[in-house]
Amino acid sequence: MxxxxxxxxxxxxxxxxxxxxxxxxxxxxxxxxxxxxxxxxxxxxxxxxxxxxxxxxxxxxxxxxxxxxxxxxxxxxxxxxxxxxxxxxxxxxxxxxxxxxxxxxxxxxxxxxxxxxxxxxxxxxxxxxxxxxxxxxxxxxxxxxxxxxxxxxxxxxxxxxxxxxxxVLGAHRVQPGDVAIGVSSSGFHSNGFSLLRKIFASDLAEWADRLLEPTALYVKLAKRLMEIAEVHAFAHVTGGGMDNLLRVIPKGTQLQLKPWSIPQPFLEVKRRGQMSWRSLLQTLNCGIGFVVYAPERDESVIRETIRALGFESWRLAELSDPMEGESQWSMNEEELNAQL
Structure with a gap:
C-alpha cells in the first residue's frame, strides 16, 4: 500500500x-x-x-x-x-x-x-x-x-x-508602610484544574461554565495604575495562591492578611475537598487574581481606578519592617470561618 x-x-x-x-x-x-x-x-x-x-x-x-x-x-x-x-x-x-x-x-x-x-x-x-x-x-x-x-x-x-x-517594579521598591491591595479574579483562572476536575467530577457539566470562565486580563489596569499612582510592585496570583504575594516583597516581610469576600465556588472546593484554609489558599486564587503594592497615600485613587475598570478591590495588608528569616503570610482562621 x-x-x-x-x-x-x-x-x-x-x-x-x-x-x-x-x-x-x-x-x-x-x-x-x-x-x-x-x-x-x-x-x-x-x-x-x-x-x-x-x-x-x-x-x-x-x-x-x-x-x-x-x-x-x-x-x-x-x-x-x-x-x-x-x-x-x-x-x-x-x-x-x-x-x-x-x-x-x-x-x-x-x-x-x-x-x-x-x-x-x-x-x-x-x-x-x-x-x-x-x-x-x-x-x-x-x-x-x-x-x-x-x-x-x-x-x-x-x-x-x-x-x-x-x-522596573519589584521588591527593591516595596517599603514598610506600603499597602497590599487585592484585585478581584474572574474565577478559578488557569491553575488547580487537576484538583478541580476531581472535586467537581460528579456534576462537572453543572459547574463547567464557572470553571471555564477565562482568566482576567490585568494589562490595561496595571498600565493605568502606573500612570496615576506610585506603584511599587504587582503580583499575579496563579499556582501557589497567596504564596505569590511573597515573590515581590523584601525577604523577611510578614503579611497578616485581612479577610476579603471569598466567592462561593472556592468555598465549595474547600467543603467538598475537606481542605484546610492554608491548603486552599496555597492552591487557588480564592477571588484575588492580582495584587498591587503601593504607598498608603495612593490607596484611594488606586481603588477608585480599579472600580472604574470593572474590578473589586480589598486592602489585604500593611507592610511592616522585614524580620530575620523568610517572608510569610498568615490569616485569622476565625475570620475565614465566618464566611462558611
Missing part, C-alpha cells in the same frame, strides 16, 4: 488553510502595528525595536500554558475561552515587572487538526491580544498523531514586552 503524509495522519493542506484564514481575518488595526515588518506566514516574524523615549529599554519575555484546564475545554467545546487564558497567563506575569506587552506568539499542538476548532482558538487569541494592547505576531500549529489522542490538544504562549530599566 502506498503511503503519504496525509495517510500517516498529517494534513498539510488543513494547516495551510488555517494560516490563509488567519492572514485574511486580521483586525483592522493591531496595537504596535507600525512596528511590524513581517508577521504571520513567514519563517520568522520581524518587529522594529527602538524606544527613544526610554533611558534604558529592557525587553521582557514570558512563556506559559493553560494546564489541565484544556481537558475541560475539549469536553465542553470552549476553545475561544482557553485562548484568553493562554494570553492572560503570559501578559499578566509580564506587567508585574512594569513592562508593557508588545507582541505574542502561540504554539498549538494536536493529534488531528480540526480547522474549525483551531479558528475558534485563534479568534480568542486575537481578542485577548487586542484587549492587552499586544500584537499577535505569529505562532506554530503542530499536528502530531500518536502523541495526542482523540480531540486532545496542548497550547503554549510566548510574549515579549518592554520596560525602561529605571522603572
Amino acid at each position: 502506498s503511503m503519504d503524509y496525509k495517510k500517516a495522519g498529517v494534513d498539510i493542506a488543513a494547516g495551510e488553510a488555517l494560516v490563509d484564514w488567519l492572514k485574511s481575518n486580521q483586525p483592522p488595526k493591531w496595537p504596535h502595528q507600525e512596528r511590524l515588518v513581517s508577521g504571520i506566514g513567514g519563517f520568522a516574524a520581524l518587529f522594529r525595536g527602538g524606544f527613544p523615549e526610554m533611558e534604558s529599554p529592557c525587553l521582557v519575555s514570558c512563556t506559559d500554558g493553560v494546564g489541565t484546564k484544556l481537558k475541560l475545554a475539549v469536553e465542553f467545546h470552549s476553545y475561544h475561552r482557553v485562548a484568553q487564558d493562554l494570553v492572560a497567563m503570559c501578559v499578566n506575569d509580564m506587567v508585574c515587572s512594569g513592562a508593557s506587552p508588545l507582541f505574542f506568539l502561540d504554539y498549538y499542538a494536536c493529534g488531528k487538526l480540526d480547522v474549525e476548532k483551531a479558528k475558534q482558538f485563534l479568534t480568542g487569541l486575537q481578542k485577548a491580544c487586542l484587549e492587552s494592547d499586544c500584537l499577535l505576531i505569529g505562532g506554530e500549529t503542530a499536528e502530531m498523531p500518536g502523541v495526542y489522542a482523540g480531540d486532545d490538544f496542548d497550547c503554549a504562549g510566548f510574549s515579549v514586552g518592554v520596560v525602561d530599566e529605571p522603572k
Whole structure:
C-alpha cells in the first residue's frame, strides 16, 4: 500500500488553510502595528525595536500554558475561552515587572487538526491580544498523531514586552508602610484544574461554565495604575495562591492578611475537598487574581481606578519592617470561618 503524509495522519493542506484564514481575518488595526515588518506566514516574524523615549529599554519575555484546564475545554467545546487564558497567563506575569506587552506568539499542538476548532482558538487569541494592547505576531500549529489522542490538544504562549530599566517594579521598591491591595479574579483562572476536575467530577457539566470562565486580563489596569499612582510592585496570583504575594516583597516581610469576600465556588472546593484554609489558599486564587503594592497615600485613587475598570478591590495588608528569616503570610482562621 502506498503511503503519504496525509495517510500517516498529517494534513498539510488543513494547516495551510488555517494560516490563509488567519492572514485574511486580521483586525483592522493591531496595537504596535507600525512596528511590524513581517508577521504571520513567514519563517520568522520581524518587529522594529527602538524606544527613544526610554533611558534604558529592557525587553521582557514570558512563556506559559493553560494546564489541565484544556481537558475541560475539549469536553465542553470552549476553545475561544482557553485562548484568553493562554494570553492572560503570559501578559499578566509580564506587567508585574512594569513592562508593557508588545507582541505574542502561540504554539498549538494536536493529534488531528480540526480547522474549525483551531479558528475558534485563534479568534480568542486575537481578542485577548487586542484587549492587552499586544500584537499577535505569529505562532506554530503542530499536528502530531500518536502523541495526542482523540480531540486532545496542548497550547503554549510566548510574549515579549518592554520596560525602561529605571522603572522596573519589584521588591527593591516595596517599603514598610506600603499597602497590599487585592484585585478581584474572574474565577478559578488557569491553575488547580487537576484538583478541580476531581472535586467537581460528579456534576462537572453543572459547574463547567464557572470553571471555564477565562482568566482576567490585568494589562490595561496595571498600565493605568502606573500612570496615576506610585506603584511599587504587582503580583499575579496563579499556582501557589497567596504564596505569590511573597515573590515581590523584601525577604523577611510578614503579611497578616485581612479577610476579603471569598466567592462561593472556592468555598465549595474547600467543603467538598475537606481542605484546610492554608491548603486552599496555597492552591487557588480564592477571588484575588492580582495584587498591587503601593504607598498608603495612593490607596484611594488606586481603588477608585480599579472600580472604574470593572474590578473589586480589598486592602489585604500593611507592610511592616522585614524580620530575620523568610517572608510569610498568615490569616485569622476565625475570620475565614465566618464566611462558611
